[in-house]
Amino acid sequence: MAYLTLALAKGRTLDSTIELLENAGITFPDLQEESRKLIFYDTEKQIKLIAVKAIDVPTYVEKGAADIGVSGKDNILEAQPEVYEMLDLKLGKCKFAVAGIKGDTLEKNRKLTIASKYPTVAKKHFERKGQPVETVKLNGSVELAPLIGLADFIVDIVETGNTIKENGLEVVEDIEDISTRLIVNKASYATKSQDINSFISKLQSSLEGSAI
Numbered sequence: 001m002a003y004l005t006l007a008l009a010k011g012r013t014l015d016s017t018i019e020l021l022e023n024a025g026i027t028f029p030d031l032q033e034e035s036r037k038l039i040f041y042d043t044e045k046q047i048k049l050i051a052v053k054a055i056d057v058p059t060y061v062e063k064g065a066a067d068i069g070v071s072g073k074d075n076i077l078e079a080q081p082e083v084y085e086m087l088d089l090k091l092g093k094c095k096f097a098v099a100g101i102k103g104d105t106l107e108k109n110r111k112l113t114i115a116s117k118y119p120t121v122a123k124k125h126f127e128r129k130g131q132p133v134e135t136v137k138l139n140g141s142v143e144l145a146p147l148i149g150l151a152d153f154i155v156d157i158v159e160t161g162n163t164i165k166e167n168g169l170e171v172v173e174d175i176e177d178i179s180t181r182l183i184v185n186k187a188s189y190a191t192k193s194q195d196i197n198s199f200i201s202k203l204q205s206s207l208e209g210s211a212i
């Protein structure tokens with residue numbers, strides 16, 4: 001069996017994903033959070049782990065640089081990659097929402113400006129409601145935008161709600177729930193389906209085990 005390459009983000013979902021893999025009998029002995037290494041191996045199970053930025057997981061899997069990836073649904077919805085979404089790992093739970101300054105309402109009679117790290121998600125959400133919008137792409141601290149007049153509202157991830165609350169914002173509508181998903185390169189699934197299916201069933205058992 002050739003090595004399967006797994007793309008994993010070294011961010012907030014790393015620990016819980018590693019725990020899921022370990023419960024599935026997949027371990028990367030030298031993977032420590034503080035390590036600057038980017039490639040790790042489970043030589044027994046013949047899996048190579050590449051440590052990437054969360055936002056890039058869909059790219060690595062779509063381009064075939066990784067056979068499998070663990071990615072937040074947010075980054076999948078934004079990138080719209082040509083991949084198979086095989087499993088909901090039920091980690092990193094949060095939601096996409098529209099938020100604005102407390103008391104502001106989503107006016108219909110003018111073109112709103114929406115700031116987001118996810119402009120494609122934002123555009124699609126408002127287009128579905130028949131309300132095209134202008135978007136401003138930001139890469140973080142998105143909550144600032146309505147406070148300084150850069151945008152009317154934001155589309156962003158909400159987990160606990162603390163960030164919007166501490167900045168005088170409030171959710172005006174939910175968009176959709178987000179969690180971490182297992183995605184697979186389409187060509188890899190055709191050529192390595194036995195190994196990939198074996199990997200997926202190990203994860204499924206690990207998930208069912210954690211559900212108990």
Ligand SMILES: Nc1ncnc2c1ncn2[C@@H]1O[C@H](COP(=O)(O)OP(=O)(O)OP(=O)(O)O)[C@@H](O)[C@H]1O
Nearest residue numbers: 009010011012013054072073074092093094157159
């Ligand atoms: N509060 C949150 N903020 C951002 N992502 C969250 C949050 N809660 C859960 N997630 C999930 O965790 C995934 C990984 O987030 P992570 O923080 O590792 O990277 P990021 O915030 O997307 O980018 P960066 O590396 O710039 O921090 C996200 O894609 C999302 O699915």
Ligand SMILES: O=P(O)(O)OC[C@H]1O[C@H](OP(=O)(O)OP(=O)(O)O)[C@H](O)[C@@H]1O
Nearest residue numbers: 140141142157158159160161162163164
């Ligand atoms: O509902 P909460 O629990 O407050 O979490 C939501 C916040 O977390 C994320 O920010 P992140 O920490 O990734 O920093 P960023 O703003 O630089 O993306 C997201 O962009 C929100 O700002």
